[in-house]
Amino acid sequence: MAEKIPVTDNVLLDVRGLKKYFPITSGLLRRVTGYVKAVDDVTFFVREGETLGLVGESGCGKTTASRTVIRLYEATAGEAFFRTDLFSTDGKVEMVNLFDLDKEQIKKVRRQISMIFQDPINSLNPRMSVFDIVSEPMVIHGLRKGPEMEETVVSLLERVGLRKEHIRRYPHEFSGGQRQRIGIARALSLNPRIIFCDEPVSALDVSIQAQTLNLLQDLQSDFNLSYIFVAHDLSVVQHISDRVAVMYVGKIAEMAGSDALYNNPLHPYTEALMSAVPKPDPKYESERIIMQGDVADPSNPPSGCYFHPRCRYATDICRTATPEFRELKPDHFVACHRAEELQLKGV
Amino acid sequence: MAEPLLEIKDVHVEFEVRDGIVHAVDGVSYTVNRGETIGIIGESGCGKSVTAKAAMQMLPKPGKVSQGEIIYHRRSKFDPSKPQEVVNITQLDPDGELIRHIRGGEFAMIFQEPMSSLTPVYTTGTLIGEALALHRWVPVTVGEQMSNKIMQYRHVTKEESREIAIEMLQKVGIPKPHERVDAYPHQLSGGQRQRVMIAIALSCEPFMLIADEPTTALDVSIEAQILDLMRELQQSVEMSIMFITHNLGVVAEMAKEIVVMYMGKQVEKADTVKVFYEPKHPYTRALLQSIPKVGRRTSERLASIKGMVPDPFHLPSGCVFHPRCPSFMPGKCDVIKPKYIEVEPDHWVRCLLYEDV
Numbered sequence: 001m002a003e004k005i006p007v008t009d010n011v012l013l014d015v016r017g018l019k020k021y022f023p024i025t026s027g028l029l030r031r032v033t034g035y036v037k038a039v040d041d042v043t044f045f046v047r048e049g050e051t052l053g054l055v056g057e058s059g060c061g062k063t064t065a066s067r068t069v070i071r072l073y074e075a076t077a078g079e080a081f082f083r084t085d086l087f088s089t090d091g092k093v094e095m096v097n098l099f100d101l102d103k104e105q106i107k108k109v110r111r112q113i114s115m116i117f118q119d120p121i122n123s124l125n126p127r128m129s130v131f132d133i134v135s136e137p138m139v140i141h142g143l144r145k146g147p148e149m150e151e152t153v154v155s156l157l158e159r160v161g162l163r164k165e166h167i168r169r170y171p172h173e174f175s176g177g178q179r180q181r182i183g184i185a186r187a188l189s190l191n192p193r194i195i196f197c198d199e200p201v202s203a204l205d206v207s208i209q210a211q212t213l214n215l216l217q218d219l220q221s222d223f224n225l226s227y228i229f230v231a232h233d234l235s236v237v238q239h240i241s242d243r244v245a246v247m248y249v250g251k252i253a254e255m256a257g258s259d260a261l262y263n264n265p266l267h268p269y270t271e272a273l274m275s276a277v278p279k280p281d282p283k284y285e286s287e288r289i290i291m292q293g294d295v296a297d298p299s300n301p302p303s304g305c306y307f308h309p310r311c312r313y314a315t316d317i318c319r320t321a322t323p324e325f326r327e328l329k330p331d332h333f334v335a336c337h338r339a340e341e342l343q344l345k346g347v
Numbered sequence: 348m349a350e351p352l353l354e355i356k357d358v359h360v361e362f363e364v365r366d367g368i369v370h371a372v373d374g375v376s377y378t379v380n381r382g383e384t385i386g387i388i389g390e391s392g393c394g395k396s397v398t399a400k401a402a403m404q405m406l407p408k409p410g411k412v413s414q415g416e417i418i419y420h421r422r423s424k425f426d427p428s429k430p431q432e433v434v435n436i437t438q439l440d441p442d443g444e445l446i447r448h449i450r451g452g453e454f455a456m457i458f459q460e461p462m463s464s465l466t467p468v469y470t471t472g473t474l475i476g477e478a479l480a481l482h483r484w485v486p487v488t489v490g491e492q493m494s495n496k497i498m499q500y501r502h503v504t505k506e507e508s509r510e511i512a513i514e515m516l517q518k519v520g521i522p523k524p525h526e527r528v529d530a531y532p533h534q535l536s537g538g539q540r541q542r543v544m545i546a547i548a549l550s551c552e553p554f555m556l557i558a559d560e561p562t563t564a565l566d567v568s569i570e571a572q573i574l575d576l577m578r579e580l581q582q583s584v585e586m587s588i589m590f591i592t593h594n595l596g597v598v599a600e601m602a603k604e605i606v607v608m609y610m611g612k613q614v615e616k617a618d619t620v621k622v623f624y625e626p627k628h629p630y631t632r633a634l635l636q637s638i639p640k641v642g643r644r645t646s647e648r649l650a651s652i653k654g655m656v657p658d659p660f661h662l663p664s665g666c667v668f669h670p671r672c673p674s675f676m677p678g679k680c681d682v683i684k685p686k687y688i689e690v691e692p693d694h695w696v697r698c699l700l701y702e703d704v
């Protein structure tokens with residue numbers, strides 16, 4: 001079975017060299033004429049009980065990276081080691097490569113890996129009652145039955161701030177924030193170790209967003225959960241994340257502890273992105289770095305560093321060589337040729 | 348001196364639906380000054396868009412203005428020295444000629460969902476050209492009298508229209524504008540469609556831009572470009588902006604003055620710095636505390652507003668915010684409806700904390 005690597009400190013998920021290319025086909029014979037390199041050699045890890053934020057402009061590959069790790073998409077290359085005791089005979093935890101698991105094993109591992117989606121309106125089946133939605137994962141895994149199931153669903157609903165009476169209702173009877181809570185209750189139902197949250201608060205109003213973020217933080221400390229938190233709102237990501245990875249055109253530009261990344265960025269893209277965030281302070285004097293042009297096309301990326309056409313620090317080497325993703329300071333990773341010498345501004 | 352362009356005076360908008368009457372806008376008053384930006388904030392459903400649509404006399408059915416008026420101080424697009432006309436928008440025939448001139452040419456509106464508002468069978472160039480043909484005029488000198496030129500105005504030509512379209516596409520940050528001018532909406536990304544809509548709205552150099560969540564669906568880098576473009580245009584053509592958003596960062600950056608709405612009511616209005624530094628209404632305060640601030644990681648938890656927005660058919664008694672209010676005063680807030688009062692010059696609040704009751 002799975003290739004085993006040593007269990008290191010408290011890393012729960014260790015993704016290495018992940019690639020996901022979508023083929024572009026044309027003509028009647030659907031000949032492959034190229035690839036959308038949606039995720040192109042990405043390496044990151046998540047520790048137990050922590051939140052890793054994943055940010056970047058739309059289309060940079062955040063959703064694809066998440067979906068590939070949890071095997072909703074088949075990876076083009078790479079490994080994703082997950083720390084689990086599900087497959088060992090002696091009950092010990094081991095690092096298992098998710099990409100080596102067969103169908104049965106994937107089904108089993110889904111108990112420990114769960115998801116929450118952006119759109120609480122479209123991600124819930126409108127014809128299923130709250131009870132059906134929340135209990136479905138337990139039914140699939142044959143976990144509980146009858147009154148015990150009902151009890152579990154009620155306690156999950158109460159845990160996310162909904163009420164017992166809500167159990168027989170349907171999604172359309174709820175507000176956006178309540179629907180997101182239903183999604184969270186469902187995600188919690190199998191007692192996961194890690195939850196992939198894809199833009200979970202992007203569609204919510206600020207007061208509901210704050211309630212939801214607080215709920216996610218409470219659940220994390222109660223159950224020692226890890227989160228991969230995908231979002232495009234940089235302030236939300238900073239707030240909720242212990243560490244943050246910034247993606248640009250299928251690659252990770254920079255990854256570091258939240259404060260280090262926001263206050264002392266090492267990658268010019270991070271610096272520019274931070275400077276663009278409108279600050280909720282009318283006295284703030286913004287020195288905005290306007291990035292020229294658009295995000296590169298992942299089916300036809302530029303040479304060298306993918307960010308070079310928009311980077312104000314680009315030199316010759318940036319146009320020709322791919323910068324290495326390296327640990328420049330402890331726990332601070334960056335892929336920029338000039339990271340050592342540049343003095344960048346944080347927020 | 349601030350010169351009013353649009354005065355919204357105690358406007359009420361009702362929707363009569365099966366279950367009863369929804370008071371979507373319940374006594375809103377503010378003035379949009381020439382060349383200035385007013386920010387309208389509040390959570391979804393509080394009546395921001397309905398107010399804006401009332402100002403364009405384009406309320407969806409069965410909505411109607413049941414009380415109040417909307418006064419437009421109309422200046423000639425050609426001759427600023429001509430005396431202004433006073434137009435009561437709420438009295439205009441919604442399909443009449445005057446409002447059609449105003450809409451698009453003098454007031455432009457950018458909505459949140461770009462796909463539904465762009466006709467799919469026209470290229471971006473045609474879409475911009477259509478707006479230009481209706482609303483943009485080119486001055487021509489037809490004669491000279493002493494030192495005064497005698498001017499007439501003509502429509503833009505096809506060639507000019509294409510040139511303006513390309514220039515606008517470039518201004519809103521669309522890459523390869525020479526090619527994109529011939530693209531159809533479905534060939535563009537969501538962010539690009541939104542920018543095309545902004546290009547259409549701005550191409551006619553309107554007196555007022557109603558921007559309803561214009562950048563909500565865009566990435567911050569594009570948002571930054573669009574906000575800069577709006578400010579640039581505002582300076583060059585003295586455009587007013589009614590900026591509707593729930594993004595407090597965007598409003599802090601753009602607006603001179605802010606109106607805060609809750610359940611159809613205007614709960615606070617003041618200069619932007621005042622709203623952010625000395626908010627008076629408990630709802631405004633709670634809203635400001637509930638957002639994470641980039642760069643400043645202070646507390647572990649966000650201060651959230653408890654509960655949810657109430658059902659419009661079962662509005663709370665007294666102050667509509669009382670069930671969620673951290674400063675709730677039993678026996679007062681659930682009984683008495685607060686009045687809208689000026690607590691200091693140009694700072695208006697609707698809250699019993701500031702009334703002697």
Ligand SMILES: Nc1ncnc2c1ncn2[C@@H]1O[C@H](COP(=O)(O)OP(=O)(O)O)[C@@H](O)[C@H]1O
Binds near residue numbers: 022038056057062298
């Ligand atoms: N199923 C798919 N088939 C082909 N291309 C896809 C598919 N899903 C995503 N892509 C492309 O991959 C890139 C990354 O998309 P996505 O992961 O959704 O980005 P993000 O979540 O960061 O917005 C985009 O260029 C997108 O068009």
Ligand SMILES: Nc1ncnc2c1ncn2[C@@H]1O[C@H](COP(=O)(O)OP(=O)(O)O)[C@@H](O)[C@H]1O
Binds near residue numbers: 391410
């Ligand atoms: N077409 C409609 N029919 C019935 N009610 C409507 C309609 N449009 C808006 N409303 C009511 O008006 C209220 C305010 O809506 P709106 O102005 O769109 O809110 P927002 O502040 O999110 O822009 C809504 O809560 C809804 O009850």
Ligand code: SF4
Binds near residue numbers: 670
């Ligand atoms: S009137 Fe009372 S309930 Fe309403 S906002 Fe003021 S303190 Fe809160």
Ligand SMILES: [Mg+2]
Binds near residue numbers: 062063064198
């Ligand atoms: Mg995504």
Ligand SMILES: [Mg+2]
Binds near residue numbers: 396397559
């Ligand atoms: Mg609206």
